[in-house]
Amino acid sequence: MDHARILDMPSPSERRMPSGSSLSPAVQRPAPAAAPLRGIRFLTNGVGLATLVSLAITAWILFGLGGWAYYTTPLGVRGYAQLHPLLRPSGPVGQTLGVIGAALMLVPFLYMMRKRLVKSPWAGSLRIWLEVHLFCGIVGPVLVTFHSSFKFNGLVSAAYWAMVVVVASGFIGRYLYVRIPRTLRGTELSHAELDERANELLGELVEKTGKGPWLEKALELEWAVLPKGGRRSLVSLLFGEIALRWRVRAFARQIRQSGLAAGEQRALIQVMTERALILRRLAYLQKTKAVFALWHVFHLPLVYLLLGIVILHVGLALYLGYVPFRW
Amino acid sequence: MGGWRRAVWVMGMTLLCGAGFAGRAEAQLGALISPGPLSKAHSALEGLKNCERCHERGNRVSASRCLTCHAPIAERMAKKVGVHRAVTNDCVTCHVEHAGVDGELRPFDPGKFDHARQTGFALDGKHAAGAANCALCHKTRSFVTASAACASCHTDVHKGALGKTCERCHSTKASFKAVSTTFDHRTTAFPLAGAHRSVACARCHVTSTFKGVKFASCTNCHKTPHPPAVSNACTTCHTNDTWKTRRFDHDRTAFPLVARHALVECAACHREPAAKVKPASSTCATCHADPHRGTFRQDCKVCHNEKGFSGAPFDHAAGTGFALTEGHAGRECRSCHKTITAAGVPLAKKMLDYRGLGTSTCATCHVDPHRGQLGATCATCHTTRDFRVSTFAHPRFPELFGGQHAALRCEACHKPPAPSPSMAASARAGAPPARTGTPPARGAGPPDRSPAPQVLLSAAKFAGTPTACASCHADVHLGQVRGTCESCHSVGGAKFAVVGFSHDRARFRLTGAHASVACANCHRRETGAFPAGSGTATRLTGVRTECRSCHADVHLGQVAASCETCHATDTFRVSRYTHRGGPRDFFVGRHVRAACSACHKPATGQFPAGKGTAVRFAIPATCVSCHTDVHNGTLGQDCARCHRPEPLQSAHAALRRLPGSTVRPSHPRIGS
Numbered sequence: 001m002d003h004a005r006i007l008d009m010p011s012p013s014e015r016r017m018p019s020g021s022s023l024s025p026a027v028q029r030p031a032p033a034a035a036p037l038r039g040i041r042f043l044t045n046g047v048g049l050a051t052l053v054s055l056a057i058t059a060w061i062l063f064g065l066g067g068w069a070y071y072t073t074p075l076g077v078r079g080y081a082q083l084h085p086l087l088r089p090s091g092p093v094g095q096t097l098g099v100i101g102a103a104l105m106l107v108p109f110l111y112m113m114r115k116r117l118v119k120s121p122w123a124g125s126l127r128i129w130l131e132v133h134l135f136c137g138i139v140g141p142v143l144v145t146f147h148s149s150f151k152f153n154g155l156v157s158a159a160y161w162a163m164v165v166v167v168a169s170g171f172i173g174r175y176l177y178v179r180i181p182r183t184l185r186g187t188e189l190s191h192a193e194l195d196e197r198a199n200e201l202l203g204e205l206v207e208k209t210g211k212g213p214w215l216e217k218a219l220e221l222e223w224a225v226l227p228k229g230g231r232r233s234l235v236s237l238l239f240g241e242i243a244l245r246w247r248v249r250a251f252a253r254q255i256r257q258s259g260l261a262a263g264e265q266r267a268l269i270q271v272m273t274e275r276a277l278i279l280r281r282l283a284y285l286q287k288t289k290a291v292f293a294l295w296h297v298f299h300l301p302l303v304y305l306l307l308g309i310v311i312l313h314v315g316l317a318l319y320l321g322y323v324p325f326r327w
Numbered sequence: 328m329g330g331w332r333r334a335v336w337v338m339g340m341t342l343l344c345g346a347g348f349a350g351r352a353e354a355q356l357g358a359l360i361s362p363g364p365l366s367k368a369h370s371a372l373e374g375l376k377n378c379e380r381c382h383e384r385g386n387r388v389s390a391s392r393c394l395t396c397h398a399p400i401a402e403r404m405a406k407k408v409g410v411h412r413a414v415t416n417d418c419v420t421c422h423v424e425h426a427g428v429d430g431e432l433r434p435f436d437p438g439k440f441d442h443a444r445q446t447g448f449a450l451d452g453k454h455a456a457g458a459a460n461c462a463l464c465h466k467t468r469s470f471v472t473a474s475a476a477c478a479s480c481h482t483d484v485h486k487g488a489l490g491k492t493c494e495r496c497h498s499t500k501a502s503f504k505a506v507s508t509t510f511d512h513r514t515t516a517f518p519l520a521g522a523h524r525s526v527a528c529a530r531c532h533v534t535s536t537f538k539g540v541k542f543a544s545c546t547n548c549h550k551t552p553h554p555p556a557v558s559n560a561c562t563t564c565h566t567n568d569t570w571k572t573r574r575f576d577h578d579r580t581a582f583p584l585v586a587r588h589a590l591v592e593c594a595a596c597h598r599e600p601a602a603k604v605k606p607a608s609s610t611c612a613t614c615h616a617d618p619h620r621g622t623f624r625q626d627c628k629v630c631h632n633e634k635g636f637s638g639a640p641f642d643h644a645a646g647t648g649f650a651l652t653e654g655h656a657g658r659e660c661r662s663c664h665k666t667i668t669a670a671g672v673p674l675a676k677k678m679l680d681y682r683g684l685g686t687s688t689c690a691t692c693h694v695d696p697h698r699g700q701l702g703a704t705c706a707t708c709h710t711t712r713d714f715r716v717s718t719f720a721h722p723r724f725p726e727l728f729g730g731q732h733a734a735l736r737c738e739a740c741h742k743p744p745a746p747s748p749s750m751a752a753s754a755r756a757g758a759p760p761a762r763t764g765t766p767p768a769r770g771a772g773p774p775d776r777s778p779a780p781q782v783l784l785s786a787a788k789f790a791g792t793p794t795a796c797a798s799c800h801a802d803v804h805l806g807q808v809r810g811t812c813e814s815c816h817s818v819g820g821a822k823f824a825v826v827g828f829s830h831d832r833a834r835f836r837l838t839g840a841h842a843s844v845a846c847a848n849c850h851r852r853e854t855g856a857f858p859a860g861s862g863t864a865t866r867l868t869g870v871r872t873e874c875r876s877c878h879a880d881v882h883l884g885q886v887a888a889s890c891e892t893c894h895a896t897d898t899f900r901v902s903r904y905t906h907r908g909g910p911r912d913f914f915v916g917r918h919v920r921a922a923c924s925a926c927h928k929p930a931t932g933q934f935p936a937g938k939g940t941a942v943r944f945a946i947p948a949t950c951v952s953c954h955t956d957v958h959n960g961t962l963g964q965d966c967a968r969c970h971r972p973e974p975l976q977s978a979h980a981a982l983r984r985l986p987g988s989t990v991r992p993s994h995p996r997i998g999s
Contacts (some may be wrong), residue, residue, distance in 0.1 A: 018368075075363070078421020080434040089362070090387075153425075155359040316360055321387040 004269075046134030047174065054134075054142040061146050065093065078149075078207055085327075087149060090317070092327045094147055098323060101143030102310060105163070107136035126186035134174065141167050159309035162181050162302045169299045175238070176292045179281055194282050201275035208268045214255070218272045221251050232287040244280055248273050363425035366432050381424070393418040399469070407743035409471040410445070437461060448475045452499030459474065489537055517542045521567025618679050653712035663692065699788060727794055730818035743787035806859025807867045835872045839896030849877070884936030885944050913948060926953060 043049050061067040070083040078084060086093050111133035114123050123129075141163055152160055181189045189197075207213035225244040227236065252269045260268065281288070317323075340490070345766050347896045357375035360362070365373055372380055383389045394401040405407040421433050437459050443449035450458045457463040464480060467633075473479070477493040481503075489496070501509045507528050512519040517540075518528075531540055531548065541547040545561040563579055566861040577584040584591075596614065611627045623630070630641040644650035651658075660681070661667055667679050689705045701708070716737065721728045796812045808815070813827065820826035830837045837844075849870055854863040874890045886893070893901050904923070906914055924942075946952060948968040 076428050076430045077426075077434060079426050080421075080431065084423070085420075148469045151363060153358075153363040154361050183906075312360070315972040319384060326387075 012289075018067065032121045038216060046131035047138065050138035055138050057139070057142060057146075061087075061093075061097075067146070072322045075151060087146075089147055089149055089151070090327070094149060095322070095324055095327070097143045098147030101140045101147055102314070104136040104140030105145065105306075106255075107140075108133045109307075125184075127182075127184065130177075130186065133172070137167060137170055155309055156313045159306050159313065162306045162309070166299060166302050166306060167300075169295065173292070173295050174298055176288060176295060179237075179241070179288045180292065181278065181281055181285075191282070191285065193276055195287070198275060198278045198282065201271055201278065205275060208264065208271060214258075214268065217251065217254070218275075221247055221272070222276050222279055225276055227283050228278075231244065232284060234287075237284050237287055241277075241280065241285075244276060248276055281322045339628075360427060363430075364428050365424055366426065366430040367428055368432060369424060370428070388417065388419045388424075390418050393422075403471060409469070433905050446475075452504065454499050485537070507781055522569060523567055587635055588633050653710065655711050697789070724794055727818065731821065739785065740792055741787040802859065803864060804859075804867060805857035805862050805864040805866065807857055835870070840898065841896050880936065881941060882944070883934035883939045883941045885934055885941065 043052065058060065062071075065087065066083055067087055070081050070087050073081045079088075079153070085091055088094050111129045114129050115126065115187065148157075148160060178302065181194055183189065205218055206215060209218065225240075225247060227240075250271075251272065255265050255269055257264070357373060357378065360375070360378075362374070379390050381392050383392060394404075400409075400411055404411045407413070421434075424430065424432070442458065443451075461470070467473075476491065477483075477497075478661050479490065481493070483493075483721075495514065496510050497503055497506055498509055512524075529535075545551075545565075549561070551561070577589075615627075621701075623717070664669075667681065688703065690703070693705075694705075695697045695705075708719055719737075743810075791915060800812075815828040816823055817826045847865075850865050850867060852863060853866045855861065857864055878890075892905060901923075926946060927942050927944060929940060930943040932938065932943075934941055949964070950970075951964070954966070955968075
């Protein structure tokens with residue numbers, strides 16, 4: 001992206017018009033929001049809620065049921081621990097955790113089906129589906145971990161580690177995913193649309209700074225965070241944004257120490273942050289999309305391995321009579 | 328999309344490697360689906376084909392599969408012995424597998440094992456030390472083979488002579504050698520008591536013989552210094568505590584030491600050596616001298632006991648036929664038996680002869696103060712308790728001696744004569760003190776409150792005392808009553824109450840209010856002439872009976888007729904009176920119902936009997952004497968022209984206020 005081109009922006013009055021369009025809030029999402037809403041927003045996304053639920057379940061099992069003592073008992077004598085009848089993999093709690101965990105882990109397949117087979121919009125927005133997928137994909141493995149009672153043996157342990165890899169790759173995927181700007185419904189934004197939004201933000205920036213020294217500083221920052229030349233390394237793609245955020249935070253600190261009014265400070269920081277992110281993501285968009293496509297290949301095949309072993313595991317358990325409610 | 332291809336290749340290789348490892352052997356394939364390695368004991372069961380040797384299809388790990396191999400356990404379970412005797416749940420509840428090669432299959436914490444409850448053999452006392460080391464007793468792999476019998480672990484030093492129940496003597500609380508201190512000899516046929524307790528075991532159980540030691544007789548162990556006559560009755564004198572016999576219980580001999588015998592030193596009787604322990608004791612004379620000089624031939628015990636020779640509990644009634652009761656009791660023997668010697672005389676000189684005292688008559692000892700006037704049978708009046716005659720019933724006229732007379736003292740009627748010197752002397756000579764003093768006779772004349780003269784009642788005249796009232800009582804009525812005293816008075820009536828008198832017998836009967844009037848209101852005490860002479864007495868006869876002799880005339884002479892015309896004795900109130908005089912047409916209508924006081928009002932003025940205040944009976948018969956003339960005389964005096972006593976209502980209706988009159992017509996009864 002060219003520096004000169006950014007300065008060639010429409011007047012502020014023209015810029016304000018598209019801000020009400022549907023694409024605007026979606027692009028605004030990664031921007032640092034006003035502080036009070038942050039906690040609640042954390043709960044409305046699948047990862048945050050899953051983390052919370054996982055922590056609750058972990059606390060309940062480890063400290064509510066007394067699982068800590070059980071899981072730390074050596075394997076050789078764990079069979080005679082007080083909680084063994086309850087927490088062993090085929091026990092009332094252990095087996096239920098396994099069943100629920102397995103059921104939760106089937107939900108991502110539904111997401112896959114929605115994405116590939118059912119294209120009609122009545123089946124719910126892809127973004128919602130993704131959040132549900134994330135939630136189940138985190139809580140399910142946590143439950144399965146307690147079902148395993150931290151005893152990893154044979155083929156089923158291969159399935160467990162496959163699951164761990166899939167979940168870990170899922171986090172990477174999620175990380176890449178948010179770097180591809182989208183609408184609220186989850187549709188990817190085109191290069192042109194992003195360009196337009198960037199220009200719009202520049203207009204706002206010019207208006208907010210009044211073409212003063214702050215504008216100069218903002219543009220300097222943008223320049224600093226953008227990749228130089230044609231180099232788009234994977235490392236820079238994955239971790240470059242961290243440096244961006246540090247810089248943006250340092251810039252925000254400078255603004256806060258200035259004599260600007262509080263409202264103006266906030267608006268300036270917001271516009272500046274969003275624009276810096278968009279410019280950077282725009283610069284890496286092609287590379288991100290390529291890596292994300294490759295990521296799918298990595299994320300998916302292990303899932304089938306996992307599914308196969310789990311079917312074998314469940315089938316064997318049922319065959320030998322380890323049926324729920326016959327504890 | 329070169330990345331795509333590269334990723335698929337990597338994944339494929341990974342799977343192939345995994346499959347390559349899996350395909351190496353069947354055992355490894357089993358290990359792949361096994362939830363963990365089996366323990367060492369079951370290591371032969373690893374492998375895919377062996378799963379169903381323990382796991383049953385659809386039935387997890389069934390006990391039957393375990394017991395197929397573990398047949399001895401199955402046997403013991405069937406016999407209900409061993410640790411598994413009460414097991415009903417699955418084997419896997421207690422034996423958890425797939426917990427690794429070193430997984431514990433038989434978790435057993437000796438510290439938590441309740442040996443007493445689980446096996447019925449408590450590990451207490453000396454056994455407690457072995458509780459943590461099972462192998463001390465359990466030499467075999469199966470613990471069931473261990474026996475609770477002592478001999479299964481311990482050697483029997485008695486070589487079976489004392490049987491198999493070691494715990495009869497030995498306890499787990501002490502070592503075997505310590506049995507001498509812990510053994511309870513009370514459980515044997517010969518409990519150890521007294522000095523036997525401190526004897527060493529070996530003194531009796533010679534050569535470690537514990538069974539068959541003879542103990543029926545003391546001489547089984549002890550030598551006797553006594554002659555054969557007493558040698559077998561050791562326990563008569565000796566106890567288990569000591570051989571000394573100082574505290575010998577003489578009660579166990581034929582001669583128990585009672586009372587004063589108990590205070591006597593042993594040597595006083597047992598003068599012979601100790602070996603001769605039976606001195607003669609059949610008669611008292613063996614030890615005691617006889618002060619009666621052989622006058623009594625019977626046994627000493629008839630009169631004496633061990634509490635002492637004097638004060639012996641001699642039964643005078645049984646022994647002599649003369650019971651010493653009441654007044655005779657408690658006296659010294661010498662007061663009757665004059666011939667015996669006094670106390671303080673040495674035993675050798677003592678002469679105790681109690682014979683020769685006649686007991687048929689009181690006169691043997693007592694003087695008769697009545698000088699024979701009442702005969703020789705004193706017991707008619709006197710008892711042995713006292714010469715005082717407390718309960719004498721007069722045989723004749725029993726009715727005379729009841730009531731108020733019952734409480735009288737004898738001397739009230741039987742008056743003793745003045746004391747004479749000879750009588751006083753005879754009373755002092757030996758007769759018990761006779762009843763003296765004469766309290767005043769009650770009701771007989773004026774009471775005499777001066778101190779009674781000291782006279783001897785025993786000298787009084789008892790026979791021929793008169794019984795007429797007048798012989799004791801004076802006539803307070805001074806001759807007014809001519810009948811017998813009993814017609815009004817009775818000995819039963821208190822204070823000469825007139826219990827037999829009724830006023831109906833008099834001329835003036837008491838009716839109505841008179842019945843409740845006190846007698847003294849009419850019969851007053853007077854001083855004057857009475858039939859028996861002048862004096863002061865209550866007037867009983869000749870009391871006037873007219874009303875006016877008692878009641879005053881409140882009408883002040885207005886009424887000439889007798890009082891009974893209007894009044895009765897019940898009350899002075901005139902309940903009903905019919906006017907005999909007066910205008911005939913006056914007592915009609917409202918006048919009939921009017922109260923007497925409406926017309927006859929109290930007035931103060933001149934009356935036939937003089938001036939005073941009384942209800943006036945004679946009143947004018949004109950209307951205006953009672954009613955106010957509301958017409959102010961304008962209509963004349965003859966009210967009857969318009970008004971009649973009845974009906975007033977119509978008359979009221981006819982009355983009208985005259986025009987111009989200021990006078991309000993008023994009610995004739997009330998007035999204006």
